[in-house]
Amino acid sequence: MNAPLPVLKNPASDSPLTLDPRTYERGLGCVHCGLCLPACPTYVMTGHEADSPRGRIQLMLGLSDGKIEATQSVREHLDLCLDCRGCETACPSGVVYHELIEETRARLAATQTLTAQGRLMRRLFFNIFVHPARLKLALLPARMLQKMGVYPLLRRLGLFKMLPSQLRKMEQMLPESGRLWPRRLPSETQHSALSTQHSSVTVGFFAGCIGAVMFDEVNRKAVELLAACGARVLAPRVQVCCGAIHHHNGAHHPAEEMARRNIDAFVPKEGPPVDFIVTTVAGCGAMLREYDVLLRDDPPYAQRARDFVSRVRDVTEVLAELGLPEMKHRVHETITYHDACHLAHAQKVTAAPRKLLAMVPGLTTVPLPESDMCCGAAGTYNLTQPEMATQLAGRKLDNIASTGAATCVTGNVGCAMQIRSEATARGQALRVVHPVELLHRAVFGD
Ligand code: SF4
Ligand code: SF4
Structure with missing residues (x-):
């Protein structure tokens, strides 16, 4: 049994916003140096200290101590944070900022009454987005209109402008084409004839929920590449959403339950675990790597969660490690690479995708200025904070335009939908x- 943790919070505080002492301690690591400020997209855009990591940390510690009140203004400064974790990459003191903002948000959510639109969005997020079959069904009418060729006309006529702002943004992000009913991945794929070595590696493929529906072709291609590298790929049917949408919207208990189910799926109590748990969606990968923190107080799962986390990889890491077969086809394109925050900052994966892209014959890569600055997608942020999200997307698009590249490459479905739309x-x-x-x-x- 672990020794009791020291209580670092103000003992006089009985605020419902009092943080777990372990989270509070994260905030105390901040030495106010300000090195994170230029890396923070909201501070760069507003120049306001309360929109910076340093300022927000002070707000969150103050709320926890009961020294400041959760006024509308304080909530707005915290709501504006993208949870992009750019500040964590920049911070020399190793402040784990996301734990502070995520726990504070959960505590604030428990004290807040949602507006009617907020309740509708929450229902959409929790009851449709995270269930691939329901999401496919919800998208079916739009997909049918796309297949019939009338969808672009409806867009041109401005029909969707009548929707409430958040639903309008969702509509904007719908990829212009896609299958009527995206297929599920095969539950098992053996190494393919292209593989020169039959590696003994077994990859567990985490399909995601929005990714599996909107970008099913990316997942299918990833599985084919992994098989071509010699891996056996399993996509367990019992896997569920990673829990990120719940976790980032303050619903920690459902997120914990999803974590347990995914651990059971990929690292079963009986039978061999997979060697790697791989995803093409950076947002999911970042959440999967958080399961050890999420379940640290759950004795039956705490150790298994650590084991699970040690196996999580982005697809590019495993492709680079196993080695792709010969690339026989030239790709004549000029591209630029956008670092998804949940890949670069949350998972520290920046080298593997660049290394792989550099191996593609015929491909020209032009470096992107501010490549690791958030594009404004940030999970559901572009739906809840559309103004800042659009400003950040504009900055990203200006930077992309400055490269002259006609194609932007990124490893996250959320960034792809935001930048494209x-x-x-x-x-x-x-x-x-x-x-x-x-x-x-x-x-x-x-
Ligand atoms: S997570 Fe991103 S937006 Fe939030 S404080 Fe850190 S750098 Fe700024
Ligand atoms: S870089 Fe780290 S220590 Fe410095 S102000 Fe930002 S969060 Fe605090």
């Missing part, structure tokens, strides 16, 4: 693809 809204011609799509083309020729 905002480019369309601005009339900027831009293709946005996942690294896996270019690698698949180089290996398989499609």
Whole structure:
């Protein structure tokens, strides 16, 4: 049994916003140096100390101590945070900022009455987005209109402008084409004929929920590439949503339950675990790597959660480690690479995708200024904070335009939808693809 943790919070505080002492301690690590300020997208845009990591940490500690009140203004400064974790990469003191903001948000949510629109969005997030079959059903009418060719006309006529702002943004982000009913991945894929070595590696493939529906082709191509590297790929049917949407919207208990189910799926109590748990969606990967913190107070799962986390990888890490077969097909394109926050800052994966893209014959890569600054997607942020999200997307698109590249490559479904939809809204011609799509083309020729 662990020794009791020291109580670091103000003992006089009985605020419902009092943080867990372990989280509170994260905030005490801040030495106010300010090195995180230029890395913080909201501070860069507003120049306001309360919109910076340093300022928000002081607000959260003050709330926890009961020294300041959760006024509308304080809530707005905290709500504006993207939880992009750019500040964590910049911080020399190792402040784990996301634990502070996520716990504070959960505590604030418990004291707050949602507006009617807030309740509707929460129902959509929790009851539809995280269930692939329900999401497919919800998207079916739009997909049918796309197949019939009338959807672009409805967009041009401005029909969707009548929707409430958040639903309008969701509509904007719907990819312009897709299957009527996206197929599930096979539950098992053996190494393919292309693999020169039959590696003994077994990969557990985490499909995601929005990713599995909106970007099912990316997942299919990722599985084919992994098999071409010699891996056996399992996609357990019993896997569920990673829990990120719940966790980031203050619903920690459902997120914990999802974590337990995914641990059971990939690291079963009986039978061998998979070697790697792989995803193409950076947002999911970041959440999967948090399961050890999420379940640290759950004795039956705490150790298994640590084991699970040690196996989580982004797909590019495993492809780089196993080694792709020969890339026989040239890809004549000029691209630029956008670092998804949940890949670069949350998972520290920046080298593997660049290394793989550099191997693609014919491909020209132009460096992107501010490549690791958030594009404004940030999970459901672009739905809840559309103004700041659009400003950040505009900054990203200006940077992309400055490279002259016609294609932006990024490893996160949320970034892809945000950058693509905002480019369309601005009339900027831009293709946005996942690294896996270019690698698949180089290996398989499609
Ligand atoms: S998580 Fe992102 S938006 Fe929030 S304080 Fe850190 S850098 Fe700024
Ligand atoms: S860089 Fe780290 S220590 Fe410095 S102000 Fe930011 S959070 Fe605090």
